[in-house]
Amino acid sequence: TIAYLNGEFKPLEQAQISPMDRGFLFGDGIYEVVPSYAGKLVAGNLHAQRMNRGLSEIGIKVLAEESNWVAIAEGLLARNLDHLPDQNVGIYIHVSRGADTKRFHAFPEGVKPTVFAFAFSIAPSAVPDRTQAKGLHVQTQEDLRWRRCHIKSTSLLGNVMHFQDSFGKGINETVLYNQDGMVTEASVSNVFAVIDGEIVTPPLDNQLLPGITRHILINSIRKDGQYQLVERQITLEELKGADEVWLTSSSKEVAPVVMIDNQAVGNGVVGEVWEQVAKSYHTHKFSF
Numbered sequence: 001t002i003a004y005l006n007g008e009f010k011p012l013e014q015a016q017i018s019p020m021d022r023g024f025l026f027g028d029g030i031y032e033v034v035p036s037y038a039g040k041l042v043a044g045n046l047h048a049q050r051m052n053r054g055l056s057e058i059g060i061k062v063l064a065e066e067s068n069w070v071a072i073a074e075g076l077l078a079r080n081l082d083h084l085p086d087q088n089v090g091i092y093i094h095v096s097r098g099a100d101t102k103r104f105h106a107f108p109e110g111v112k113p114t115v116f117a118f119a120f121s122i123a124p125s126a127v128p129d130r131t132q133a134k135g136l137h138v139q140t141q142e143d144l145r146w147r148r149c150h151i152k153s154t155s156l157l158g159n160v161m162h163f164q165d166s167f168g169k170g171i172n173e174t175v176l177y178n179q180d181g182m183v184t185e186a187s188v189s190n191v192f193a194v195i196d197g198e199i200v201t202p203p204l205d206n207q208l209l210p211g212i213t214r215h216i217l218i219n220s221i222r223k224d225g226q227y228q229l230v231e232r233q234i235t236l237e238e239l240k241g242a243d244e245v246w247l248t249s250s251s252k253e254v255a256p257v258v259m260i261d262n263q264a265v266g267n268g269v270v271g272e273v274w275e276q277v278a279k280s281y282h283t284h285k286f287s288f
């Protein structure tokens, strides 16, 4: 595996960083995961823009010539596709504030950010078929992370703990709700539901990540015009009573949920609306 570190492509085993790196000591950094299929990135520019927004929000400055995220991702694809023969590849890009000489919370002056990236296999992207799709089982929990969830921070312990709680029970994800009982997102994905014939998803704010898959799905649904979609608050009760629930993320695309807290979603099988919108997603995803 060829990775990327601070301007150079090199074997992953040779990519080394300092233990004083603030990414290691504080989780002080921003990351992205960009999916690709057969060598083509999905929404590379949208991922690059979100990366730059996150970096500017936390005050990390990367030189323009070192922050061509799409070029780094394409460079990794070019060097790794031959040994990732299924051609479904995720690109992980991570920028930390860099290695200081001391452990001190305040942002250091004159420290160069660390830029690291590598490629890994992701699930294949098949044409959605509800007779074939395996529905996910999820649980719900109150969101116990921080209140800046719109930043794609590398500090993921809160997400890791919510995800592990479901994984340890042999289920797929933890859907999160806030103190007012409103669904926000899940530990590694965004949430959609079909309620009274309408597709709904929580509006963007500081309680959830502005998912790129979410963005592509919303715009694909609007382009095709077959269904109404609204961004609005969803209560936990509404979610549990929804006809369909789906999760979106770069590595799982649009995934149907069939069980929430041990109760069937709708009639307990993968839904029709899912098949239609997941097809829209599949058709349009390379045009963002």
Ligand code: PMP
Binding pocket: 033, 159, 185, 186, 187, 188, 189, 190, 208, 209, 210, 211, 212, 213, 214, 248, 249, 250, 251
């Ligand atoms: N929310 C959280 C907390 C996530 O970690 C992710 C991605 N891993 C998402 C939503 C989905 O974002 P995207 O569609 O950009 O992958």
